[in-house]
Amino acid sequence: MKKKILYAAVIIAAVQFLDGCKKELDVNPQNRITLDNYYKTEADAFAALVSVYDRFGYQSGGLYDKASIMDVACDDQLAGGGGPTDINDLQVMQTYTLNASTGPQGYLWNRGYSGIFRANTLLSKIDAINMDATKKARFIAEVKTMRAAFYFDLVTFFKNIPLIEGTVDPKDLYNIDQTTPDKIYAYVEKDLNDAIPVLPSTVPVATEGGRLTKGGAQALLGKVLLYEKKWQAAADQFAVVNGTNPGVSPSVYGYKLLANYADLWKSSNKFNSESVIEFVHSAISNGGWGDAGASEGNLLCITTGPRGYSQLSPTAPDYFSGYSFLVFTKPFFDFIHFDPRNAATVANLDSLKTAGVANYTAGYNNTGYFLGKFIGRVSNKAATTPELNFGQDFYEIRLADTYLMEAEALLNAGGSVGVGTRAYQLLNAVRSRVGLPAVAVTQANIETERRLELAGEGLRWPDLVRWGKAATVLASKGFVAGKHELFPIPQNELNNTKLKQNPNW
Missing domain, CATH: 1.25.40.390 (Serine Threonine Protein Phosphatase 5, Tetratricopeptide repeat)
Incomplete structure (x- = not known):
């Protein structure tokens, strides 16, 4: 969706403006896009709407997303990859050795609050835009739904979070308090109840x-x-x-x-x-390694693929060689083995290798059981930087x-x-x-x-x-009851602010 819109330039310029402009920069003020001279037309509103959608499906430039974090945190999957520090945020999540400064919580926090910032900004500006009333109401409903989703994830993962209901002056950002989860839930429910009749x-x-x-x-x-x-x-x-x-x-x-x-x-x-x-996701976004997270492609399709994969027989799947992350554990394979969903869920690379129809290179934490739902296929690869642009x-x-x-x-x-x-x-x-x-x-x-x-x-x-079963089921991975049910609030968010860390972190 980003491909259609110039929202990135809009938001980046707006954030740079809010952060303060260095006087020594030689910039033509007529070319600067600010919050004051934007949000004038329906096209502006649509670009801003798409910028909220961008955060809704946002993937980290570190080659992971929300689902990847949840997968390695659970009992059924391991981080995998090329070694014990490969995509380190996932490795420390698997072993529950994350802390306030290291781990994937920064991605989760930033995804949520950058999405809320974009949503709140559009909602504060859209009333003044001259556009079709029905379309405007729909835009508002979409934004409120996504804002509710952002807050729901944040309260689920962090519990004790700030409730930011509108735009905030940059000078006040360091004085925001956390609120109680019940108020966050009430806010989420209201946003969704407002949106449902309009969508x-x-x-x-x-x-x-x-x-x-x-x-x-x-x-x-x-x-x-x-x-x-x-x-x-x-x-x-x-x-x-x-x-x-x-x-x-x-x-x-x-x-x-x-x-x-x-x-x-x-x-x-x-x-x-x-x-x-x-x-x-799109196979034609042309996303590149300069900012992998900005790609429209599904990064799971490359991260979950087996390393060094090669077909030795035309009967073998045409997997695109990947990075061997998010492998399933042997106990999970035993659990699903005789279920009809096994073949679509688990790519059993050791079975293919034993049969002599395919080969691959074992990665870190290798079990031979890969996440088959998302492995990219050669038949679906993009023409440009194919590993970053699978369209699933x-x-x-x-x-x-x-x-x-x-x-x-x-x-x-x-x-x-x-x-x-x-x-x-x-x-x-x-x-x-x-x-x-x-x-x-x-x-x-x-x-x-x-x-x-x-x-x-x-x-x-x-x-x-x-x-209430995480402490028991995940004890062998290092999960500590009363601590790991929540993520630590990122240290960068605590520095010089009124935010307080979650218990036992």
Whole structure:
């Protein structure tokens, strides 16, 4: 999406202006873009909107994203890579040796607050822009949805965070206090409730694929309420997203499980019926090594690929040789081995090597079990800097996830979950899609299904934390109860400010 817009120059210039301009710079003031002479037209508003979307799907220049952090933090995956310091932020996350100065928390904090800054700036300016009222209302609703998502991630990962409701004068940035999580959650709920009635039910995917819809905002609100343990309220939101006949007919928004699980991971299968919120990637962005994080390509496609991969037979997958990050553990492979989702989830490189159809070079933490959902393919590679420009999208929320979250909400709300109930239909629609028999609706069965269905999608660690099981399950990786449920607030954010560090950091 960035490819269409000149937002980067706009935001960079604005930030440079706010940070102060050196008098010795020889700059023509007529060419300077500032907050005062921008935000005049609908095109300006759209550019600013896209700049918020940019942060929504932002990937670090260090070659990782939110999902990568969550994956290496959980029990099912290891950092991998080329050595014990390769993408060090992921290595210290895997071993829980991060601290306030070292680790991926700076990316998480900056992604959230830079997105909030961009959102707040547009919201403060858009009323004065002369543009179509319906379109303006939609822009506002999209921005509020993303702002809610940023705050939800921040409160989930850090808990004790500042609530910044508007634009802040740079001189006041060092005097902002943290607020209580309940106030953050209330703010998130309000933003989403404001946005949902205004957002479109569907969008034309050819021209607007990836833009937020009513269903996406409702699914996000359902997830927020689930994390707050507002079980029935969460179930009510998911019910609209999931439809009256889960697994049988599409919802009011057209959502329906794909018939073939493996089709979810086809690079060409963008904006399919199971996609609720999708981060868009492109194979034609021409992103380069000067700023890998600014690429429109999906960096998971290169980081998860096996090192030194080569096809020895045309029957072998056409994997693009990558960096061997986010490998699955042997216990997880044993767990999923006989599940129908195994082949689409795990790329078993040792099996291919033993069969003599392919070869690869073992990386750090090598298990032979790679994250097959995202490995780039030679047939999909870009023409320019191919390793940074794979076009496979990423699901922030997809329908099987919302089915399982609604089933969990209904179970915990205390309603009936026996054979034939809605919770039973939801859980078993996910299983039926891959040919598995029905099971009873229990917390244990829901947790198992989430682990199998959503492996490698960045959801296992937040699930373990909210279920209160992280300290037990992750003890062998170094997780300490009462500490590692939260990330440390980055040291750079604490210096000379009123912010206080999280407990035990």
